[in-house]
Amino acid sequence: MNLFRHRSLLTKVNLIIACLLVLFFSLAGWFGYRQQRQFVIDEAVEESRILAFAAIRTREYISEQLLLGGVELSQARLGLVPVVASNRIGRRVGDDLDYRVRQVSDRFRNPANAPDPFENEVLRRFRSERGDHEFYAITELEGEPVFRYLQAFTAEKSCLECHGEPASAPAFIAQRYPEVTDHAYGYRLGDVIGAASVVIPMERLSHQVTANLHKDLIGTALILVALVGCLGVLLRVAVTAPLARLGAGIHRVIKSGRFEEKIPRRGRDEIGRLIDGFNDMTDRLRENSRHLEESEKRFRVLTETARDGIISFLANGQIILFNRQAERIFGYSKREVLGVSIRQLLSADCPALKESDVEAYLKRHAGALVREVHTAEGCRRDGETVKVEVSLSVAESEGHLFYTAILREHGERTLPRELPR
Numbered sequence: 170m171n172l173f174r175h176r177s178l179l180t181k182v183n184l185i186i187a188c189l190l191v192l193f194f195s196l197a198g199w200f201g202y203r204q205q206r207q208f209v210i211d212e213a214v215e216e217s218r219i220l221a222f223a224a225i226r227t228r229e230y231i232s233e234q235l236l237l238g239g240v241e242l243s244q245a246r247l248g249l250v251p252v253v254a255s256n257r258i259g260r261r262v263g264d265d266l267d268y269r270v271r272q273v274s275d276r277f278r279n280p281a282n283a284p285d286p287f288e289n290e291v292l293r294r295f296r297s298e299r300g301d302h303e304f305y306a307i308t309e310l311e312g313e314p315v316f317r318y319l320q321a322f323t324a325e326k327s328c329l330e331c332h333g334e335p336a337s338a339p340a341f342i343a344q345r346y347p348e349v350t351d352h353a354y355g356y357r358l359g360d361v362i363g364a365a366s367v368v369i370p371m372e373r374l375s376h377q378v379t380a381n382l383h384k385d386l387i388g389t390a391l392i393l394v395a396l397v398g399c400l401g402v403l404l405r406v407a408v409t410a411p412l413a414r415l416g417a418g419i420h421r422v423i424k425s426g427r428f429e430e431k432i433p434r435r436g437r438d439e440i441g442r443l444i445d446g447f448n449d450m451t452d453r454l455r456e457n458s459r460h461l462e463e464s465e466k467r468f469r470v471l472t473e474t475a476r477d478g479i480i481s482f483l484a485n486g487q488i489i490l491f492n493r494q495a496e497r498i499f500g501y502s503k504r505e506v507l508g509v510s511i512r513q514l515l516s517a518d519c520p521a522l523k524e525s526d527v528e529a530y531l532k533r534h535a536g537a538l539v540r541e542v543h544t545a546e547g548c549r550r551d552g553e554t555v556k557v558e559v560s561l562s563v564a565e566s567e568g569h570l571f572y573t574a575i576l577r578e579h580g581e582r583t584l585p586r587e588l589p590r
Contacts, residue, residue: 328356432448499555
């Protein structure tokens, strides 16, 4: 978190955008996979539907042609039996496509047409649910995932020749499949006689899904990269560059202490208003600084030209103001006493020096010191004592007390009281 906090604004925004785009890319990949998978499944259904319809129509066409041509079926013409011919054609097509295409029936004569458990269940469903003659699902076959499709076909007039009443069946059919043991007789027109079954390996479909998804993801990634680049340029031009100029301007003002510099405004957006606010602030600070400088100048003139000595010090005795007249009285320069304790200016006999703590002395006697003028003995730089009249005032600034003493060398004009003991 600290590493992120100390990064530049552009880096932070780029990281956030990158995270969002990675999330978007992941979601796009997930939705793309689902979409491509559904698309491939729909395509497999359509292909299976075409293959199943072609197998059924092939069987029906052969049956019609046999009837029209008056062809009598026999053992020698077994390959012309519609279901046999249709199955053989389906196997040829399936081999070319790497699919498995065949016709199945739960009342089969040829073991090759026997349904597996999945096909058997779907056939029962076709018979129990009228009008539902199509079913597909993704399941397993011999331990491998496969897509399976079944389309029911019903008994036509030509089918009843071999599967209708046993008495009307061709002689070789009746001989080959006796009525006593065969259960493929007794169909009526429109009955579900079987189904065209198509099996497609899922590996083939998955490969197609992966190939399509790969193309989509490459396109999406290129779009996202272009979007990141455009957002980065836009962010730099519209946000980070103006903020950098503002930050540089603030740094220059802080470093130089001058408030004359203005940052040019580039628009009326939030950053533009922020720049306007900074420029207004510098105008006000410049004006306040000018007033402060004038006030300080007047204060310096007032203190330096005063006929009395003026010394200001903090509650702990540290001197913070020492005017020219105070320099004359004590013989110290301003540079020598600023920051030192007021105790240095008092003689050894002064009551304040007998206290271990100037601040404690001031707390106890500040009221008496402020109310009246007192006399005190000071110690000059050359070691001589000087008697002065002291008028003390106290003020508070930002929660801290400081004292100002107005000093005049003791003369005949007043009879002040001595400092309290």
